Amino acid sequence: MKKIPDKDILLFKSCLVSVEYPGVESSTAFLFDKLGVGYHRDQRQSCCTGLGHYYDLFDQLSTTALAARNFWVARDSGNPNIAVMCATCYAILKKSAEILNENNEAREKINGLLEEGGLGKMVYHKGDIDPHKNIFHAAEILYNKKDLLKDSPHLDFSQFNIATHHACHYCKVHYEDTIGGVRHPMLLDELAASCGAETVGWYDQKRLTCGAGFRQRFTNNDLSLQVTAEKLLSLKENQTDIMLHMCPNCQMQYDRYQPVIEKKQNVKFNIFHLNIAQFLALNIGADPYRVLGIQTHTVPVEPLLKKLGIEPVKTPVENGKIKMDH
Incomplete structure (x- = not known):
């Protein structure tokens, strides 16, 4: 089974969680606190564009560019491991990381856009985020702690x-x-x-x-x-x-x-x-x-x-x- 981290985690906020079921985020934070998971929430983080992307409102380039920005937020905060509460965020971020790592043309274009916008510090370098080792669903983080859950009163x-x-x-x-x-x-x-x-x-x-x-x-x-x-x-x-x-x-x-x-x-x-x-x-x-x-x-x-x-x-x-x- 893949290695799942329990620290240096950016708890990635979700649009639908925040708007429809904010208790999902507070429940996740409650569990992380109880189970000793080291995590951080960052106000600089933005939407993954998932809803807009699958509504055909955001193209793949825009979605990947925004992911590059969010990946920088994770790294800059010292929390390169990203835990999402939304399966759409999970798929979007993993795909974006793959594109940024494997598609040189897309990466260079996005970096050019970031530099033009005065955001050169957010330039993405190949391998900054590993989609397999740095992006997880929050349920996977909890799965890694399931033995501790067994020991809790329930x-x-x-x-x-x-x-x-x-x-x-x-x-x-x-x-x-x-x-x-x-x-x-x-x-x-x-x-x-x-x-x-x-x-x-x-x-x-x-x-x-x-x-x-x-x-x-x-x-x-x-x-x-x-x-x-x-x-x-x-x-x-x-x-x-x-x-x-x-x-x-x-x-x-x-x-x-x-x-x-x-x-x-x-x-x-x-x-x-x-x-x-x-x-x-x-x-x-x-x-x-x-x-x-x-x-x-x-x-x-x-x-x-x-x-x-x-x-x-x-x-x-x-x-x-x-x-x-x-």
């Missing part, structure tokens, strides 16, 4: 059927770097097991895409939701209670649109959606509101908390908002 999830959704941009793009397999991905399953929570493992449609398809969610909404519904129906057949995610776009597709599909198809799924970091953080005692940020979810998580014996008492609000930790 909740009893034995009454629930738990399924996992491994994001396409994690397990279907850079096969050689995927942990836990690509045909039957088990990374999230093994992480859940580290806290004593067994999953259903394989189920029909486990490898099926979430259906978001970036712009397809909007330009071909019926087709997009048809794919999402197909997987939700498969999960319902398995009497799934909880679905674990590793990408905010996937989580958004299921959590935001599950009620829409229920109404369209006159069916109830009763499935709770949590990012793997939220799940693990909850399992070892994180506050559901201040850390997990469950108040941002569309499918209410409070019924799950009650079944776990956790009284869902909201933290006092400040200016109409719950102040989140981390």
